[in-house]
Amino acid sequence: MPLTLAEWDQRFRQQATWTSDLRSYLYPKTGLEKAQKVLDVGCGTGALIPELCAQSEAQVYGGDWDTACLGMAIRKAPAGIFFGGDAHTLPFPADTFELTLCHFLLLWVDDPVETVREMRRVTKPGRGILALAEPDYGGRVDYPPAFAKLKDIQTQALRRQGADPYLGRKLRSIFARAGCQEIMTGVLGGQWSESPSPAEQALEWSVITEDAGGTITAQELHHLQARDKLAWERNERTLYVPTFYAWGKA
Numbered sequence: 673m674p675l676t677l678a679e680w681d682q683r684f685r686q687q688a689t690w691t692s693d694l695r696s697y698l699y700p701k702t703g704l705e706k707a708q709k710v711l712d713v714g715c716g717t718g719a720l721i722p723e724l725c726a727q728s729e730a731q732v733y734g735g736d737w738d739t740a741c742l743g744m745a746i747r748k749a750p751a752g753i754f755f756g757g758d759a760h761t762l763p764f765p766a767d768t769f770e771l772t773l774c775h776f777l778l779l780w781v782d783d784p785v786e787t788v789r790e791m792r793r794v795t796k797p798g799r800g801i802l803a804l805a806e807p808d809y810g811g812r813v814d815y816p817p818a819f820a821k822l823k824d825i826q827t828q829a830l831r832r833q834g835a836d837p838y839l840g841r842k843l844r845s846i847f848a849r850a851g852c853q854e855i856m857t858g859v860l861g862g863q864w865s866e867s868p869s870p871a872e873q874a875l876e877w878s879v880i881t882e883d884a885g886g887t888i889t890a891q892e893l894h895h896l897q898a899r900d901k902l903a904w905e906r907n908e909r910t911l912y913v914p915t916f917y918a919w920g921k922a
């Protein structure tokens with residue numbers, strides 16, 4: 673069964689927890705606190721919008737072409753300004769924002785170079801453009817080996833949905849081709865002290881089940897899910913997806 677909007681929101685907020693340390697590191701460097709206008713492109717259900725409003729006096733803008741997601745973003749941050757539209761053609765004059773960012777967006781767009789070029793156009797010269805999280809499923813690591821097939825399932829599912837599962841490795845080149853200056857790129861490290869909660873595991877498996885889309889049997893999926901739960905309980909499970917970030921100046 674497809675995920676509901678509330679489940680997607682939960683998923684986006686879960687993904688935002690994975691990059692929270694990175695954001696704490698990058699926001700001060702990119703001048704968020706003193707910005708007057710900040711734009712979150714492809715803001716989805718607004719996972720980042722409340723913290724942007726809280727950490728800055730800037731007027732925060734969020735845009736997405738999915739109006740159902742936007743509705744949820746608006747409810748999270750009534751003080752934000754939201755617009756429905758395509759990331760390739762942002763409805764703002766040049767040099768409008770002090771900081772323009774995105775989070776898990778570029779893998780989904782048709783033309784990531786054009787999207788970053790557009791983000792650069794609306795950003796004031798010398799100010800920040802930030803792609804906070806772009807995964808690369810080609811580097812996904814699963815252990816024990818029984819879970820290796822999850823990498824193929826997810827990679828193929830992303831391709832079927834029109835996403836680029838290998839976007840992460842291309843991020844620096846995308847920023848360079850879009851004309852960004854002083855580009856800094858990196859990859860998020862992983863840290864695990866505890867297994868994911870039952871709710872987090874359930875959400876992960878809802879996504880995997882939807883991604884699998886009939887490529888393996890329901891019985892095999894069920895079996896893998898049970899083994900996954902056991903492996904986490906025994907502290908044997910490793911799951912890592914390299915997630916890249918880039919910061920450049922307009």
Ligand SMILES: C[S@@+](CC[C@H](N)C(=O)[O-])C[C@H]1O[C@@H](n2cnc3c(N)ncnc32)[C@H](O)[C@@H]1O
Pocket residue numbers: 684685687688713714715716717718719720735736737738741757758759760774775776777780781782
């Ligand atoms: C994985 S979600 C991430 C949402 C949000 N940035 C977050 O991190 O929670 C990707 C979002 O990009 C939006 N999106 C994809 N392509 C887009 C495009 N060309 N223009 C505008 N939004 C787009 C989708 O509708 C979706 O909400």
